[in-house]
Amino acid sequence: MKNQYFADKRDLVKYDLILEILETIPRLNSLTSLLMLTEDDQTNEGKLKSFPVGNRRPHLHTFLQGCIEKRSTIRELRGFYKSVGIQYNPYSDEDLFSHEKRATYFQSVSDDLLNNALVFLDPDIGFEPPSFNKGNRGPEKYILWSDWEKLALRISGDSIFVVYQHSQNDKTKLETDLAFKCRKMARGTNLESIIVVRDRDVAFLIAGFKSETHKHLMTALHDYSGLHEDLVFGVVGIEP
Secondary structure, eight states: OBTTTTTSHHHHHHHHHHHHHHHHOTTOOEEEEEOOOBOOOSSOTTOOOOOOOTTSOHHHHHHHHHHHHHTOOGGGHHHHHHHTTOOEEEESSSSOOOGGGHHHHHHTSOGGGGBSEEEEEOOSSEEOOTTTTTOSSOGGGEEOHHHHHHHHTTOBTTOEEEEEEEOOSSGGGHHHHHHHHHHHHHHTTTOSEEEEEEOSSEEEEEEESSHHHHHHHHHHHHHHHHTOTTOEEEEEEOOO
16 A cells, blocks of 8 residues: 555545445454555556546545545544444554565554454555566565464454455456456465456455454445446355
8 A cells, every 4th residue: 555545536435445445344443454555656556536426425525535635544434433333453554564564564454453344455456466576666565374364373362354466567467367366365374266257357355264254345346336337246265
């Protein structure tokens, strides 16, 4: 996540989906956001600042438009979630994330923030690609598989995780790339399947750690995706 991205069109999609899950699964007692905040850069990312509300929550749209006008940072979410009655635990929404500090970053997340919570991981790009060691993009933009496996083992109770993931640039590889990531996530955590809610160029990889919660999520997010023409719903299971 970068502050230059904050309140853009993707954030309307992102935060509306999070609110939908929190409202659908009442057993969740909080939202824990692992923001992986990185330094702003000179790219054009985050430039989509004018967008209609569509079928999404009007109060969220109004909030984001206000943040654009005020050039707010992601810390503004603290007040927003408080205003809608959600216990929000932003993990490091001021300090910058770095590759060198990643072990400390993830290990320092207390266990109580991972219990009966919606745990949202918000990297710049998503999971490390196969070419991670050869790529030109900085490693701080990615979640490593080792980060995920260690964190997932600590998630407890009725928790749900949501991981932000940019879609593969090569559209012919889009489905296979997301399926690969979902299966790798599931194998490392004994999950039977991962839910995918995909927007035009980003996806959200989602699962409940309890079977009943996961089934409830599948039904709810299938119905939710049907209300938005820009969303594609899918479920990726472990191959036999």
